[in-house]
Amino acid sequence: xxxxxxxxxxxxxxxxxxxxxxxxxxxxxxxxxxxxxxxxxxxxxxxxxxxxxxxxxxxxxxxxxxxxxxxxxxxxxxxxxxxxxxxxxxxxxxxxxxxxxxxxxxxxxxxxxxxxxxxxxxxxxxxxxxxxxxxxxxxxxxxxxxxxxxxxxxxxxxxxxxxxxxxxxxxxxxxxxxxxxxxxxxxxxxxxxxxxxxxxxxxxxxxxxxxxxxxxxxxxxxxxxxxxxxxxxxxxxxxxxxxxxxxxxxxxxxxxxxxxxxxxxxxxxxxxxxxxxxxxxxxxxxxxxxxxxxxxxxxxxxxxxxxxxxxxxxxxxxxxxxxxxxxxxxxxxxxxxxxxxxxxxxxxxxxxxx
Amino acid sequence: xxxxxxxxxxxxxxxxxxxxxxxxxxxxxxxxxxxxxxxxxxxxxxxxxxxxxxxxxxxxxxxxxxxxxxxxxxxxxxxxxxxxxxxxxxxxxxxxxxxxxxxxxxxxxxxxxxxxxxxxxxxxxxxxxxxxxxxxxxxxxxxxxxxxxxxxxxxxxxxxxxxxxxxxxxxxxxxxxxxxxxxxxxxxxxxxxxxxxxxxxxxxxxxxxxxxxxxxxxxxxxxxxxxxxxxxxxxxxxxxxxxxxxxxxxxxxxxxxxxxxxxxxxxxxxxxxxxxxxxxxxxxxxxxxxxxxxxxxxxxxxxxxxxxxxxxxxxxxxxxxxxxxxxxxxxxxxxxxxxxxxxxxxxxxxxxxx
Numbered sequence: 001x002x003x004x005x006x007x008x009x010x011x012x013x014x015x016x017x018x019x020x021x022x023x024x025x026x027x028x029x030x031x032x033x034x035x036x037x038x039x040x041x042x043x044x045x046x047x048x049x050x051x052x053x054x055x056x057x058x059x060x061x062x063x064x065x066x067x068x069x070x071x072x073x074x075x076x077x078x079x080x081x082x083x084x085x086x087x088x089x090x091x092x093x094x095x096x097x098x099x100x101x102x103x104x105x106x107x108x109x110x111x112x113x114x115x116x117x118x119x120x121x122x123x124x125x126x127x128x129x130x131x132x133x134x135x136x137x138x139x140x141x142x143x144x145x146x147x148x149x150x151x152x153x154x155x156x157x158x159x160x161x162x163x164x165x166x167x168x169x170x171x172x173x174x175x176x177x178x179x180x181x182x183x184x185x186x187x188x189x190x191x192x193x194x195x196x197x198x199x200x201x202x203x204x205x206x207x208x209x210x211x212x213x214x215x216x217x218x219x220x221x222x223x224x225x226x227x228x229x230x231x232x233x234x235x236x237x238x239x240x241x242x243x244x245x246x247x248x249x250x251x252x253x254x255x256x257x258x259x260x261x262x263x264x265x266x267x268x269x270x271x272x273x274x275x276x277x278x279x280x281x282x283x284x285x286x287x288x289x290x291x292x293x294x295x296x297x298x299x300x301x302x303x304x305x306x307x308x309x310x311x312x313x314x315x316x317x318x319x320x321x322x323x324x325x326x327x328x329x330x331x332x333x334x335x336x337x338x339x340x341x342x343x344x345x346x347x348x349x350x351x352x353x354x
Numbered sequence: 355x356x357x358x359x360x361x362x363x364x365x366x367x368x369x370x371x372x373x374x375x376x377x378x379x380x381x382x383x384x385x386x387x388x389x390x391x392x393x394x395x396x397x398x399x400x401x402x403x404x405x406x407x408x409x410x411x412x413x414x415x416x417x418x419x420x421x422x423x424x425x426x427x428x429x430x431x432x433x434x435x436x437x438x439x440x441x442x443x444x445x446x447x448x449x450x451x452x453x454x455x456x457x458x459x460x461x462x463x464x465x466x467x468x469x470x471x472x473x474x475x476x477x478x479x480x481x482x483x484x485x486x487x488x489x490x491x492x493x494x495x496x497x498x499x500x501x502x503x504x505x506x507x508x509x510x511x512x513x514x515x516x517x518x519x520x521x522x523x524x525x526x527x528x529x530x531x532x533x534x535x536x537x538x539x540x541x542x543x544x545x546x547x548x549x550x551x552x553x554x555x556x557x558x559x560x561x562x563x564x565x566x567x568x569x570x571x572x573x574x575x576x577x578x579x580x581x582x583x584x585x586x587x588x589x590x591x592x593x594x595x596x597x598x599x600x601x602x603x604x605x606x607x608x609x610x611x612x613x614x615x616x617x618x619x620x621x622x623x624x625x626x627x628x629x630x631x632x633x634x635x636x637x638x639x640x641x642x643x644x645x646x647x648x649x650x651x652x653x654x655x656x657x658x659x660x661x662x663x664x665x666x667x668x669x670x671x672x673x674x675x676x677x678x679x680x681x682x683x684x685x686x687x688x689x690x691x692x693x694x695x696x697x698x699x700x701x702x703x704x705x706x707x708x
Contacts, residue, residue, distance in 0.1 A: 009414075009463060010414050010415070010416065011414060014414045014464075015464035015465055018444075018447045019448070339443045
């Protein structure tokens, strides 16, 4: 296993080789996921449970708030399996959950779950009504107060329909986004997504202030994590943003906030890590998203795929049916810099599927 | 994979089994390497680049200060490949570079490079002109100040023509050395080496003080690392000297300094780890060198060889064309006490050669 460099140099990730990581999962619900067919990241009609189930499975290998592991209609298993398999073969030192507005609290003992008194945010086609400034400041404060016991933080997300809110956020902030955003569908449901984003953008004005726009069209994870990035830079904490186009949107939000404030950051301790499926996706372009940042950023993609597997459900990843989530891209990069063998990892993932 | 005990008992290395290591590379240039045919550790005419390229490759798998990986005339690849392969399969927690007089600074970000304002030292056949006392004290001070984040330190070296300066140093200090010193040549260029050492020794007097002798015939790495060993003993830091006859010379210098000062050390936390190629070398005798120390020391040799490989460039190691460097012997011992499989390691090394 290895990784490829999307932007920057190999040095950041090579420096982290062999070092210890704390894994933080930003788990959040935007009711945008209730729009029929907007996402396949979970069980139809119960998509709001996905981040709760992902948190439970990641920590315990058990799904407690439902009888079965989240399965999508076509049977694509949650990427939480990949992250969990990595954790079993070369454990993260610590997993913690950030409850950024969940419908159901994960049923976990011992594992720290940070609460912020946030509710699931509203559908973006009907004004999300987030107090964006407050959520952003929560992220800044949390990063500043966070006592890192390891060498670096992997900051991941689980937000069903999160690519829709990410794209809406980036578009609202004026970034070029056409064909740059990923979806968990192979054949992106452009119509539903497009209509949702179009309706969302109709609720804002071009000259609205950054946080006003985000309040209407974004989700708690994007805004909080952008704050986290900003807060982390003031203390030189090394942060791996674990995700694809959603984490790119987090960085675009940071970029817009900095522009608005006339500020700047030392971004040398920030990197984004994602999957090969995102890096090589023909229907999105993460590099083009990141290229719009005013600050430099390191970005890497794992070279892992399911070529070693014969399991039809896993093969769907290689066919583009699922690409990212629950930090699986960063977990795979972490696997690469910690000597995990591809075959062993594949077998571990397969073992979860029975 | 396993290791053999040259001196002492297995206990020291067995105690380190599974523990975490920081890898320090003492990278240094003595212009002795400019003497034609004195060493084959690098590209003819560019041997002074070797430690820079070794540092770059070890940290990033990239050679940045040159277009291609350092290849010797007969195509023996740098032992940095072995150390890097180990690092990929079971990473050291930390790699740091000690710039003990490099021609070119390694092009690395994030990785810590300690500078000591040292220039490459002069040819020993023309008086090395090192401020040996000062360099020794730098080593002592550095060890005393060094904040070890792991369980032990692996202290390695990359110094082209370093066996020549090591032999000159040991001879100058009055140790029996005949046929005890190793070279990176299979057929040691005794004439060139012999002449160089003879000229070097002609510049000193038998009754010169230890540091006066070293100032003329040694190199920065040997002197600094001897200081490091002394400094480390005052804080019970576990140190693995990663090398063959050069690291033996480091210990002989420590021995001479102690004799001069009438001092003693608790050497129980010091060990030397080297390769099978050194241990079984018929043209050198590391055990005989170490046997001259007044203090006890643990010494080990890996049992790794390239029997599993068919690659002609790697087979040259088994034929005695290359034996040590860039801490490869200690890396192989580290591999042995961390469950790395010989076949997997061989394949990883081969993968670097394309």
